[in-house]
Amino acid sequence: MSRMHNPAHPGELLREWIPEGMTVTEAASQLGVSRVMLSKILNGKAGVTADMALRLSVWLDTTPEVWIDMQAAWDLWQAEQRGLPDVKPLRMAA
Numbered sequence: 300m301s302r303m304h305n306p307a308h309p310g311e312l313l314r315e316w317i318p319e320g321m322t323v324t325e326a327a328s329q330l331g332v333s334r335v336m337l338s339k340i341l342n343g344k345a346g347v348t349a350d351m352a353l354r355l356s357v358w359l360d361t362t363p364e365v366w367i368d369m370q371a372a373w374d375l376w377q378a379e380q381r382g383l384p385d386v387k388p389l390r391m392a393a
Contacts, residue, residue: 306369306372306373306376307369308343309340309346309347309366309370310340310341310345310347313340313341313347313355314341316359323338323341329358330351330354331354332351332354347366347369349363349367352365352367352370
């Protein structure tokens, strides 16, 4: 299965869902999180947790999986860019 090339951080996409004219403070209040936490996600400095995915799914009428899947794709792509660790396949003792 091929992965998306350089997927967007979920915060980038979330920025597009926040209505024009709504402040980060107002959005954070509606989500029940701090302005700092939401700002970190919007700026790609923090990831979308399971708790945040649940909040976003209710607020934006999506599923939590949408947000978790975006975060997982971004995390995996970032890890692949750092290179694969030197791990050998598991071998069972005979």
